[in-house]
Amino acid sequence: MIYQCNGCNKTTFETTCPTCTVSAAPPSAGLTPQYLTPLDPSFYPDFQYQSKGLLKDLLGKKKEQAQLNDLLNSVLRKYAELKKPYFTNFIHTTRSQGGTYDDNVLPGARIDGVYSERELFREVLIRQGFNELEGFPALLDKLLLTTTFNSAYTGFSRELSRHVKPSLRETLASWIEEAGTNFRTNLSLFFYFLWENDIQYPEVEYNQQAVNTAGLSLLPQQKIQSFLKHCEIIHFDILVERLTSQLEHFNPNRFVTMYLVDAMDGFQFEAFLVEIFQTIGYDVKETKKTADQGADLFVTRFGKNTVIQAKNYSGSVGNSAVQQAISAKAFYGCDEAMVVTNSYYTKSAKELASSASVRLIDRGELQNYLDDYNQKIIEQFELEATE
Known part of the structure; x- marks a missing residue:
């Protein structure tokens, strides 16, 4: 699975951000320790069994995992039904993007009559049958973060599809020439796009077991770092070539300062x-x-x-x-x-x-x-x- 760190906005295949030093999220936000948002909501830790020790695992793991699976299947089904138009349109129209929901705020009308956009949106979803949000309000923020990440990835995919070339180096060079330094933030997303669209290059070998297993990386972080160094070389060459071209062809009458x-x-x-x-x-x-x-x-x-x-x-x-x-x-x-x-x-x-x-x-x-x-x-x- 691919994640986005909402602290530094970098994408990663790891379950913790390798570069971000942001402190833990406030408890009310209900987010993972380093604000990681998975592209697939089933990879949120809430839906993964957390070990409680050997003895308790032997006695209760199967039952608790079954309960988690039932909750996950219900949430994913309703999310798929309501993602368009409700979730998708909400992220494009809301004025607030951060995950700041207060677990203590109950659904429905209050005597003060002051409601946040998130509260009203949660009520819309509850009335559409998304009852899990009544007992698990932080889930809404997580699903909205995933929706936002999905929306960004859709735009990223459309843009990157224009840069696919016969070799990995040509593809990276074409992408970096247009994206600039964004490659430092989205390099993992770049490789996720290649994997998802079955675009194969001999230099890239994926861990296929990571597709359905939380905690396993599609590409190891050491490999990402190796590719990152390669991208820096490509970017450096592009900058040098641009400056060379400017020096050779500079025309002060056509340029704007x-x-x-x-x-x-x-x-x-x-x-x-x-x-x-x-x-x-x-x-x-x-x-x-x-x-x-x-x-x-x-x-x-x-x-x-x-x-x-x-x-x-x-x-x-x-x-x-x-x-x-x-x-x-x-x-x-x-x-x-x-x-x-x-x-x-x-x-x-x-x-x-x-x-x-x-x-x-x-x-x-x-x-x-x-x-x-x-x-x-x-x-x-x-x-x-x-x-």
Whole structure:
């Protein structure tokens, strides 16, 4: 089984995160010690028999395991029935992503009349027959984490499928060239994708017993580390080749620097962002310049619609830009909201964005976009030269 550590977001075949040093989760969260989320909910420790000593194991293991299996089968059946649309749509529409459910909160109405999104969602599921959530409320957070992980893996799979080549090195190089340093986070997920789709390379040998056995790794951690070193070499070569190409083909009249961005007015900045996002692979739609309800442009990729608020500022960007993005996301029914600036954000703007799941692109990240944009210009220049 493959897991994602919610402390560092890395994926792993291990039952504990090999690199994360996050302290144990609070008891109310009901999560595994290092926040590990399995892609398959049947691999949560709650559904695995925990040894109670030799004598008690001999007397009670079969009975308790049978009870666990009955609970697991019931939960998995109901989860499969309700995953679409309930779980999947909830993770795309909720404002809160962390596992913070309080076991002491009972289902139903209360005298204070204040309910979290999780409480209301749990009631929706209970009324749909998911009665296990009444006695095991932390299960909801675990299933939501798994749903989120599954959703991310679906997008990852669509993207990675475009990079499959005849050899492992070619596949890794194609993937790393587009994904950048994300290979450090998702290398285990990369190999899980190859295994799941029966894409075989002689360098990779899987432990097939791990498919149905908790605690066994599909690939040993030592092998992952070996492949990681190989990926670092590939990434280093890509960076060197890019710099070589830039030095050979640099044309200051075609390249865009951050200083040119700073000199743009608001409309020029919005128009330039259209070019930026189109160049790096997004479908882009501009809004009307009046009555845009806080939206400057819309971008789409991997089926997700994102509304963008553009702010070309000389000072720090505050709460109002984030509030405009939140309003635009709700008004247009987008999946995500983003604010892009050539400057930086105030502390309060960051806090508001974090609570509302609005992505903030500041000067540093915009520079990364500019680097990608300029690299595409180089590639186009080279293509034109060969033709």
